[in-house]
Amino acid sequence: MQFIYGTGIDAFLRRAEELAAEYGPGFAVAPQVQEAIRRFQPQY
Numbered sequence: 001m002q003f004i005y006g007t008g009i010d011a012f013l014r015r016a017e018e019l020a021a022e023y024g025p026g027f028a029v030a031p032q033v034q035e036a037i038r039r040f041q042p043q044y
Helices: 002-007 009-023 031-039
Strands: none
Touching: 002 009, 009 031
16 A cells, blocks of 8 residues: 555556556456545545
């Protein structure tokens, strides 16, 4: 999670979409997971 928040949620999700398109659905991030990532983002 630290990697995702450090990279930026939007950048991470874009890259995951690129990887899923090229290498298959194992890299896809489910909508429920995307929601959880955003909901539990730490507030510094």
